[in-house]
Amino acid sequence: MNALGTGRPNTKSAGRNPARAGEMHSAGSESDESIVRTICGFCHANCGLLLTVRDGVVKEVKGDPEHPVNRGFICPKGKAVRDFANSSERLLHPLVRDNGILRQASWEEALDLVARKLLDIREKHGPEALVWAGGAVVSEETVERFVQLTAAFGSPNIAGNSHLCSGPRRIGHEAVYGPPRSEPDYDNAKLILMWGANPVDSHRPGEGMVYERYNQVLTRAKRRGARIVAIDPHLTPTVKLAHQWVQVAPGTDMALVLAMLNVIVSEGLYDQEFVARWVAGFEELQGHVREYTPEWAAPITRVPADVIRDLARSYATTKPAAIRDGNGLDMRTDAAHVNEALASLIAITGNLDVKGGNLLPPPVPLSPVPAARSARPALGAARYPLFPNANFPSVIDALITGEPYRPKAMIVFHGNPVLINANEDRVREALGRLEFLVVSDIFMTATAELADVVLPDVNDFEREGYRAQVLPRGWLISLRRKAVEPPGEARPALEVERELAARMGLADAFPWRTPEDWINYRLKPTGVTYADLQERSPILIEKPSQYRRYEANGFATPSKKVEVVSSRFGNNGYEALPTFHPTPSNPELEQRYPLVASSRKPPHYVHTKFRNVRSLQRAYPLPIARIHPQDAASRGIGTGDAVQVESPVAAVTFKALVSDEVPAGAVLIDFGWGNPGDRGGNVNRLADDLERDPVSSSTPNRAIRCQITKL
Numbered sequence: 001m002n003a004l005g006t007g008r009p010n011t012k013s014a015g016r017n018p019a020r021a022g023e024m025h026s027a028g029s030e031s032d033e034s035i036v037r038t039i040c041g042f043c044h045a046n047c048g049l050l051l052t053v054r055d056g057v058v059k060e061v062k063g064d065p066e067h068p069v070n071r072g073f074i075c076p077k078g079k080a081v082r083d084f085a086n087s088s089e090r091l092l093h094p095l096v097r098d099n100g101i102l103r104q105a106s107w108e109e110a111l112d113l114v115a116r117k118l119l120d121i122r123e124k125h126g127p128e129a130l131v132w133a134g135g136a137v138v139s140e141e142t143v144e145r146f147v148q149l150t151a152a153f154g155s156p157n158i159a160g161n162s163h164l165c166s167g168p169r170r171i172g173h174e175a176v177y178g179p180p181r182s183e184p185d186y187d188n189a190k191l192i193l194m195w196g197a198n199p200v201d202s203h204r205p206g207e208g209m210v211y212e213r214y215n216q217v218l219t220r221a222k223r224r225g226a227r228i229v230a231i232d233p234h235l236t237p238t239v240k241l242a243h244q245w246v247q248v249a250p251g252t253d254m255a256l257v258l259a260m261l262n263v264i265v266s267e268g269l270y271d272q273e274f275v276a277r278w279v280a281g282f283e284e285l286q287g288h289v290r291e292y293t294p295e296w297a298a299p300i301t302r303v304p305a306d307v308i309r310d311l312a313r314s315y316a317t318t319k320p321a322a323i324r325d326g327n328g329l330d331m332r333t334d335a336a337h338v339n340e341a342l343a344s345l346i347a348i349t350g351n352l353d354v355k356g357g358n359l360l361p362p363p364v365p366l367s368p369v370p371a372a373r374s375a376r377p378a379l380g381a382a383r384y385p386l387f388p389n390a391n392f393p394s395v396i397d398a399l400i401t402g403e404p405y406r407p408k409a410m411i412v413f414h415g416n417p418v419l420i421n422a423n424e425d426r427v428r429e430a431l432g433r434l435e436f437l438v439v440s441d442i443f444m445t446a447t448a449e450l451a452d453v454v455l456p457d458v459n460d461f462e463r464e465g466y467r468a469q470v471l472p473r474g475w476l477i478s479l480r481r482k483a484v485e486p487p488g489e490a491r492p493a494l495e496v497e498r499e500l501a502a503r504m505g506l507a508d509a510f511p512w513r514t515p516e517d518w519i520n521y522r523l524k525p526t527g528v529t530y531a532d533l534q535e536r537s538p539i540l541i542e543k544p545s546q547y548r549r550y551e552a553n554g555f556a557t558p559s560k561k562v563e564v565v566s567s568r569f570g571n572n573g574y575e576a577l578p579t580f581h582p583t584p585s586n587p588e589l590e591q592r593y594p595l596v597a598s599s600r601k602p603p604h605y606v607h608t609k610f611r612n613v614r615s616l617q618r619a620y621p622l623p624i625a626r627i628h629p630q631d632a633a634s635r636g637i638g639t640g641d642a643v644q645v646e647s648p649v650a651a652v653t654f655k656a657l658v659s660d661e662v663p664a665g666a667v668l669i670d671f672g673w674g675n676p677g678d679r680g681g682n683v684n685r686l687a688d689d690l691e692r693d694p695v696s697s698s699t700p701n702r703a704i705r706c707q708i709t710k711l
């Protein structure tokens, strides 16, 4: 084990009394100033931060130069963390709905009410009537809370947002070579395909893996001489950084991958040795892709045939080559199968689990969050058998149709399901049918506004927590330190969850009293303890790079081989080979809605968060719809005009930006508005949630048929 960092105390005092980490909590006295080393919790990167805390208030935020993930770098949101920490808009007291209105309540009253209602619902409808709905994995403790309570209650319905984020990619890759899903080895690749990913803005160059100085992975690779190709319909900062831009038409990646497979297979450019020894179904794949020539794919993808051919050849022959698949390959109706095709591409070219290719890093081993033992299956299990846990679209269906059973209560923790899922109006309708909705958040949100009980949580600087990340050279464990006291009556979710468990007769399922207990329990298999982290965080558990680990035991598939004809898919009633299905033609619909809208994550915000941070609000006040000059001209639309975007589901107003960042026929709309007070429209109101990927239940939040008119 190797400690990164200095070995100096983690909190150093600029005042007279050197403060130890544990004493930081009450930085109350007048002269008290200290630096707290912690991690940012606003996105997955979890950058190391140094907070200057004076008189119990965060005064300054800097990137931690010693944290390997960011080495002092801090993004625009990170810079605004101080304003966020000191926001005056925090939820300060529990709220309880009374005669239709949310009013302030004591913790006693709120917790008694939640316990009583949930027990009553269990008595009448069974434990499965409770659903947990969480948000993005921004650190471990932010996706763990209330899961334990829901499971102890007896419900298997743990439903997050992974149908929109990485779930489809994971299912697609695992169908071919089993878990874990592969991650690009940026620092050793000679060619890197950035496929539907924009890490220059998203700061997410990997999904299950982080990289040292992640904000420099691409520039570092370029400096080393690696070639970077961005496959993206939109002109993004990542595209600008790449050597080549393959401007695939939105949603047509399947045709592009199939044509690349066709070239590689027909020209014998695959890794013959690897294929012979490790690939099952290769002949079938060979026959299957014969019809998918570059000439066939060109009109579909709007990528010229010779560009496709060159891309296939260079990917297959530049050894080693890595692919970063991004969130542009989720949120589409062919999501799982597109990723299956990509996984086969990686494997047959011999780029799987080799240095500079796509690595298969073992995940950090953590003790499990105990799961429910339930008589009834999770919602969605029958329709989406390959989706782990429950999935949110099936929860919505069940609320509306009552099939296979109707949930009655929901706990939303650290997420905003009303805004982030396709078809906001239908999500609202569904949540309106709940008997009881509990929301834990730190701000009033579009989801919290619907709640029967709102539980004010503490924020990232007011609690202890932890993050366990995979780096190419090992496992990195960081401690989140408590730097300041929470405002008002905000209380840590761990404490709240425990109190609820006690009130509901579930105390036995909750032996953890403090964050320390919980962190020690979860980290036990790693050998790192809370005390170790107190002393020096982050801690890197070095795992010398190991490649081709499959040589020992094979791949984690039924045949122990890479299955380019996926038995996991085939055995569950899905197509076992990736197949192109043209969108059925519907002239009436296409005439009425001739454009296709996608959505964009603005670099200033993360999802629906931060619109209440004034500095960011000023920098980027409202959501923008980007439209191609040709489409703008024919509609008389100019930059700055208010436009109405209408889809078959809803109509929403945005400001227009005429720009050739988007191809003709496409519209690109900023995602994440719709919370109370942010004054922006929600792009997800336009998306259809019934059109879904049959494997992953992913909805087309990034492929919305629409028309635009100037207002």
Ligand SMILES: Nc1nc2c(c(=O)[nH]1)N[C@H]1C(S)=C(S)[C@@H](COP(=O)(O)OP(=O)(O)OC[C@H]3O[C@@H](n4cnc5c(=O)[nH]c(N)nc54)[C@H](O)[C@@H]3O)O[C@H]1N2
Residues within 6 Å of the ligand: 134, 135, 136, 161, 164, 165, 327, 413, 414, 415, 416, 417, 420, 421, 440, 441, 442, 443, 445, 457, 458, 459, 460, 493, 599, 600, 601, 606, 607, 608, 609, 671, 683, 684, 701, 702
């Ligand atoms: N159209 C479209 N839709 C999308 C996407 C897209 O690109 N386009 N992206 C998708 C993706 S990738 C994802 S991951 C999802 C995101 O889905 P979510 O994770 O549900 O979205 P967030 O807006 O991040 O919601 C996080 C909530 O947690 C609250 N919060 C912050 N800190 C704390 C805390 O310490 N405690 C508690 N209790 N709450 C806290 C915030 O105030 C916020 O309300 O959206 C998906 N939806």
Ligand SMILES: Nc1nc2c(c(=O)[nH]1)N[C@H]1C(S)=C(S)[C@@H](COP(=O)(O)OP(=O)(O)OC[C@H]3O[C@@H](n4cnc5c(=O)[nH]c(N)nc54)[C@H](O)[C@@H]3O)O[C@H]1N2
Residues within 6 Å of the ligand: 043, 044, 136, 165, 166, 195, 196, 197, 198, 199, 201, 202, 203, 204, 231, 232, 233, 234, 236, 248, 249, 250, 251, 252, 253, 325, 326, 327, 328, 329, 598, 601, 602, 603, 604, 605, 606, 607, 702
């Ligand atoms: N600023 C900011 N950073 C974030 C987030 C945020 O909300 N804001 N969210 C965080 C989360 S939860 C996630 S999951 C990550 C996501 O981070 P990334 O995986 O980098 O994904 P995105 O940033 O959503 O970028 C997706 C890219 O796919 C492209 N794309 C859209 N449609 C298609 C298509 O049909 N084909 C292809 N090939 N490309 C397409 C888009 O133009 C875009 O460039 O970002 C994280 N970081």
Ligand code: SF4
Residues within 6 Å of the ligand: 040, 041, 042, 043, 044, 045, 046, 047, 070, 074, 075, 076, 077, 078, 079, 203
């Ligand atoms: S929001 Fe910015 S500073 Fe915070 S973890 Fe993400 S990239 Fe790092």
Ligand SMILES: [Mo]
Residues within 6 Å of the ligand: 136, 164, 165, 166, 327
């Ligand atoms: Mo995400």
